[in-house]
Amino acid sequence: MDGSTLGDPALVQFSGVLKWFAAKHGYGFVTCDETGKDALLHQNTLNEFGQTSIAPGCEIKALTRRTSKGAQIVEILELQAEPVPDFLPEGTSEQEGRTYLPARVKWFCEKKQYGFVNVFDDPRDCFLHLNTLAKTGLGMVNVGEALGVELDDGPDGRVVVSVKSWS
Template sequence: MVEDSKDQGSQPQSGQHAPEGEDHRHIAGAVKWFDPVKGFGFVVADEGGPDILLHINVLRNFGQSSIADGTSIELMVHETGRGVQAVQIVAIHPGESTQPAPLPDIAGLDQETLRAAPLEPARVKWFDKAKGFGFANVFGKPEDVFVHVEVLRQSGLSDLQPGEALALRVIQGKRGQMAGEVQAWETVLQSDISQND
């Protein structure tokens, strides 16, 4: 069985696809915790059972470098000699925040107004999780767009890396342009593909 402690001494094996012929099954669950520095975390299946190892390579194959604790997720998994391991992310479903946003710029913002803003392609300029914010640049526009960590969490992300591709819904905040919603670029691409089918 895989240990579910954050203080695990050894690094888990790479999250690459299992060899051909091994049984894979689809599960839904929630992220228990994920540490991008350690390169792994665990998911708790809705159906119960042992914790499921989620390796950073599997997350990167989906186009993200982080995921927020508590985020709903669908995975393809397989059994290994050390426990259950995710081999592919099928979907990530960021939760709707039940608490009002702590940022004054989005606290009173109507969700329909936010949804009316277009999703724009952007790249992360820099992001400091410890400070709780960073900036991104929308392609073709010179202005920096402020990105707050709480907006990330509402979108199911917990951290961003410089150069990472995103899709943003940009709103005008009190101090300039800011992200009202953040999505991983691959999530937007997958949504566009499924709508065209």
């Protein structure tokens, strides 16, 4: 923690990298760039920033408060996803000028690292891989969660090639 504050002397500005986050437990830890110590990131703080999940390796700028158990992130100021290699299935491509379509998560399995979404007013399933989520900083999605998706036609059907939180 670099010691700079924004108005409240109890708050300290913090920059670090997400070590891990478990949405099912409701928390994770971010390692401080400067000190190497961890700060707790609670699910509610992430939700207030407009996201329900986050991928390991994301860079975070935040405000922290010291508690009896250590530093806790109380507000996320900025979040940047770690660059991830392109793991899109063969036959898909990312093109400029696409529009995000509103969709809901139908099913997603963290263990299998994939799932399916449905674009509103379209019953067809669209394949969603965990690497696509990681490219935009989303670590996991929950059934029923609203997303913005960009689609492409793959050899076995429609594939999500880009995704964002729908807020």
